[in-house]
Amino acid sequence: MSQPTSRPTTATRVYLARLKGTAVFDPLGDQVGRVHDVVVVMRLKGAPRAVGLVVEVTGKRRVFVPLTRVTSIDAGAVITTGRLNIRRFEQRPTETLVVGELLDRQVTFRDDSGTATVKDVAMEQQRNRDWHVTKLFVRRAARGGLMGRRGEGLVVDIEDVTGLAVNPAHQGATALLATLEDLKPADLADVLHDLPDTRRLEVAAGLPDDRLADVLEELGEDDRVSIVSGLDVERAADVLEAMEPDDAADLVSELPDAKAAELLERMEPEDAKDVRRLLAYEHLTAGGLMTTEPVILPPEATIATALAHARRQDVTPALAAMLFIVRPPLETPTGRLLGVIHLQRALREPPHELIGAILDKDVEHLLPDDDIGKVTRLLATYNLTALPVVDEDRRLLGAVSVDDVLDNLLPDDWRGADEEITDQAMTRTAHG
CATH class of the missing domain: 1.25.60.10 (MgtE N-terminal domain-like)
Structure with a gap:
């Protein structure tokens, strides 16, 4: 097979040696750095999992960007959610650098046809949005016969070779971690x-x-x-x-x-x-239960943009069901809350439609000092998975989701109990 081109061969496959040096941008289009390397975690069973990028930012500092905070990867640009941890990257024992450690590594074909040198590594995005290393571009070592001429380049499946992973020094933990991966x-x-x-x-x-x-x-x-x-x-x-x-x-x-x-x-x-x-805030209040990072958008955003934000891997299903539309600033505490968009409604609208046209302006809201009893009653009464928490000026402070409420209503030992939920949860609701 021929060497891979500089662009991904599919929308979800990326060759990592070609990714080095690619510009990294925030959602507004401002460049924040360039890709220096890609971090993968080797597993005893299954394909290695890519977990993040090493990005070189201003001052030659190298920082780690989890792939969960990357919204788009192409040969010309990497787009992130905009939040970068500027702490200097430090490689951990379980991590492997693709460019720094895997390229030029010698591997052996499982069919006993010889050895080859790794020249590029491809990762592909899975259905669960994780990135796995699935392909290698290799150059075969010299061996007898016409089929084994020196320098032959080919793309192989990761399962077709051995030797990519070095025998780990911390084998005990690595073995157990491999069994827990899925x-x-x-x-x-x-x-x-x-x-x-x-x-x-x-x-x-x-x-x-x-x-x-x-x-x-x-x-x-x-x-x-x-x-x-x-x-x-x-x-x-x-x-x-x-x-x-x-x-x-x-x-x-x-x-x-x-x-x-x-x-x-x-x-x-x-x-x-x-x-x-x-x-x-007190623990069992709307302020104590809320997250400060729900999906927040301005009214001029499109339905397509809203759905893209709802698909982010770091957004829980409960929070993804409701998108909060506000005046700038978009970071909590935001400008005035204008209303919400229900995900189910957004799915029925044309992608180019502006979200301001389908706002639910009558959604119930919470104040940060409202107790868990009120939170529970509103969620149940209006069949919602989340509620906005606002201040006295109706600025969005955060959102309380149904999973946060359930965690605090269930008995403390609910994970170890085989029986059904007891009256403890109901008692907490009644006295909340």
């Missing part, structure tokens, strides 16, 4: 809960930041405090930044004061600001 965060949380303390921390330390953040959001208080307290401060701060702000605030509130203060100081200022703002 578990949903809630199921992985159950597994971690049952592990001995030392093993739990070892496995948690080997998870990518986004993955560990998702798992911590599902764990009970004791387990997640133990894990965060066992991580080094820089890593713990990175994981808190990857969590939903309301979950991060809950976790920080459970830590000793000195530890909480240290982590907030190490977090990116904008992320820490969101967490501090949420910590100011």
